[in-house]
Amino acid sequence: MGRRKVFLKGSRDGIPVMLGYLAVSFSFGILAVKAGLTEGQSILMSALNLTSAGQFASLSIIAASGGYVELALSQFIINLRYALMSFSLSQKFDGKAHWLHRCAAAFGNTDEIFALASAVKGEVSPWYIYGMMAVAVPGWVTGTALGAIAGNVLPLRVLSALGVALYAMFCAIVVPPAKKNETLLYLILCAMALSLICTVLPGIREMSDGTRVILLTVGISAAAALLRPVKEEQDEA
Amino acid sequence: MKHSVYGYILIMALVTYLIRMLPLTLIRKRIKSRFLQSFLYYVPYVTLTVMTFPAILSATGSPWSGAAGFLTAIALSWRGKGLIFTSLVSCAAVFLLEAAIV
Numbered sequence: 001m002g003r004r005k006v007f008l009k010g011s012r013d014g015i016p017v018m019l020g021y022l023a024v025s026f027s028f029g030i031l032a033v034k035a036g037l038t039e040g041q042s043i044l045m046s047a048l049n050l051t052s053a054g055q056f057a058s059l060s061i062i063a064a065s066g067g068y069v070e071l072a073l074s075q076f077i078i079n080l081r082y083a084l085m086s087f088s089l090s091q092k093f094d095g096k097a098h099w100l101h102r103c104a105a106a107f108g109n110t111d112e113i114f115a116l117a118s119a120v121k122g123e124v125s126p127w128y129i130y131g132m133m134a135v136a137v138p139g140w141v142t143g144t145a146l147g148a149i150a151g152n153v154l155p156l157r158v159l160s161a162l163g164v165a166l167y168a169m170f171c172a173i174v175v176p177p178a179k180k181n182e183t184l185l186y187l188i189l190c191a192m193a194l195s196l197i198c199t200v201l202p203g204i205r206e207m208s209d210g211t212r213v214i215l216l217t218v219g220i221s222a223a224a225a226l227l228r229p230v231k232e233e234q235d236e237a
Numbered sequence: 238m239k240h241s242v243y244g245y246i247l248i249m250a251l252v253t254y255l256i257r258m259l260p261l262t263l264i265r266k267r268i269k270s271r272f273l274q275s276f277l278y279y280v281p282y283v284t285l286t287v288m289t290f291p292a293i294l295s296a297t298g299s300p301w302s303g304a305a306g307f308l309t310a311i312a313l314s315w316r317g318k319g320l321i322f323t324s325l326v327s328c329a330a331v332f333l334l335e336a337a338i339v
Contacts, residue, residue, distance in 0.1 A: 081284065176317055
């Protein structure tokens, strides 16, 4: 496939991401202004950071005039999962692409864009990631702007319904391969059970979402890799 | 000392970008270890699963509508429907259920 085609495919696949981002960033815009940021600052934060949990968490630190180090550390902990995703993507990224493409595509390595890139068979072209970014980033920024400037334009019920857009997309990525592969199916059920336990169990549930995601991902993936190592050919699946 | 909001924004942007950029640019060789290959093969599935469940149950106005959206998404993706269709219909399921409850 040529660059143009790959880019367009990325843009098309990015549409549910854009919808989900609109909803999430809309709520972010409302909260950011409440925390004392101007509309412009809220939009700038979304345009430069492109991360939901990190941005939401930063608001309480900024509102409390917390220290820069405190902010940097909290972002590091909440967003460390991206390092794992970036590591995973490094193995799928087009081997012939210039390293500057890796630098540029890295900016768009959000949970959702990583999810779509992982679902690609074989190598991932930077142009596919750029295509997704071309619709997802404007969605994230526009939603923030709308929320910050006109927090009441979207009825609550629509916002609530859009809340599942990204999760539903994750299901559509994870479920089809699990249907064909029994190991994946059990892996996913096991991950769901452990995730539920970690969310309700006192003492563990106080963990931040970011930490929980990393610990569970590393632990479960490592256990699966030991118990059910994949064969070479499966690498492309 | 009063910190600037722009300072906060730039620092968090830098930290987040470096986390995303360093592994992708520094690790360019294909990993040979079978354990690491297997580990990385499983990472996306596990990470997407633990991010989705049980968080999806609290993503909407009520756990019931969240569950409805979740079940709709699983049913549709099990039948091999595409990303956009699954995503939109799940949103619609949440919307209709919440409209019916209230």
